[in-house]
Amino acid sequence: MVPCVSVAALSIHRxxxxxxxxxxxxxxxxxxxxxxxxxxxxxxxxxxxxxxxxKITSGRVNVLGRPAGDASLRHDVGYVTQAASVYKDLSVVDNVHYFGATHGCSRADALEAVDAVGLGGVAKRRAEDLSGGQFSRVSLACALVSKPKLLLLDEPTVGLDPVLRADLWTKFAAMAAAGTTLVISSHVMEEAGHCDSLLLLREGRLLAQLTPAQLRQRGDTPDLELAFLRLILADQELHSPGVREEAS
Incomplete structure (x- = not known):
């Protein structure tokens, strides 16, 4: 089976x-x-x-069997940035309908997306009049309206209270169960437990790709944050000049 995302020898220099x-x-x-x-x-x-x-320096990135950024992926990939991408003077549903219209979606589709993120009760309220947690979910509804096959979310739970974070992760799980592939970034290790698989990054390198259970096992602790820290310390020892000189 072709993976949803395939990355090979990807390097990016700035x-x-x-x-x-x-x-x-x-x-x-x-x-x-x-x-x-x-x-x-x-x-x-x-x-x-x-x-x-x-812009990538070298390597290959394929999404749904096509090069990342290919025009044919426009309706298949949803992207939610850290900064909310909404118009404050428009209502919730008008924001979602506006973005949905670029994918050929109707107002009914927009209302469905609004309901999916729990904003049905404030659908006609202007975005600038929402609470912080509600405001952040408008961007998510805008990304969901086209029913993307792949949804990429860059730290979507930053600044949200624990109840809202838990609610969003419940929605993410339901989307995955329905067939959507989600890639969700976070620097909060406690959220790792909600994921099926983890990509652990440090200083631009991929330390490991593994499940939360495997991370706990490798770190010899049920605490995911401590397990990740132990992985980082082991990596530092492996790549430190002193260790290389001693081994040579």
Whole structure:
């Protein structure tokens, strides 16, 4: 079976800086893949590469069997950035209908997407009059309206209270169960437990691709944050100059 996302030897340089370094991985369809790592590890750059809006230095990125950014993927890939991409002077449903119209979606489709993110009760309210948690979900509805096969979300739960975060993860799980592939970035390791698979990044390198259970096993602890920290420390020891000199 062709994976939903296939990345081979992907490297991205920005000036003299290596932002991503020789990444290779596959993402299966209908799963939630968590993209985890500290701030500055390259998560947003990688998501942009999967969308096809990031210039890559070398390597290959395929999405749904086609090169990332191919025009034919326009209706199949949804992207939610960290900054909300909505018009504050429009109502919730008008925002979603506006973005949906570019995909040939109707107002009924827009209302369905609004309901899917729990904003049906405020569908006619202007975006600027929403609470912070409601406002952030408008962008998600805009991305969902075209029913994308792949949904990429860049830290969608930042700034949300625990109840809203839990509600969104419940919705993400339902979407995956219905066949949507989700790639969700976060720097909060507790959210890793909601994912089927994890891509762990540090300083632009892929430390590991594994399940939450495998991460706990490798870190020898049920605490995912501590397990990731132990993985980082082991990687530092492996790549430190002192270790290489001693081994040579």
């Amino acid at each position: 000036g003299k800086q290596d932002v991503l370094k020789d990444l290779t991985f596959n993402i299966p369809e209908g799963r939630i893949t968590g993209l985890l790592g500290p701030s500055g590890s390259g998560k947003t750059t990688l998501i942009r590469a999967l969308v096809g809006v990031q």
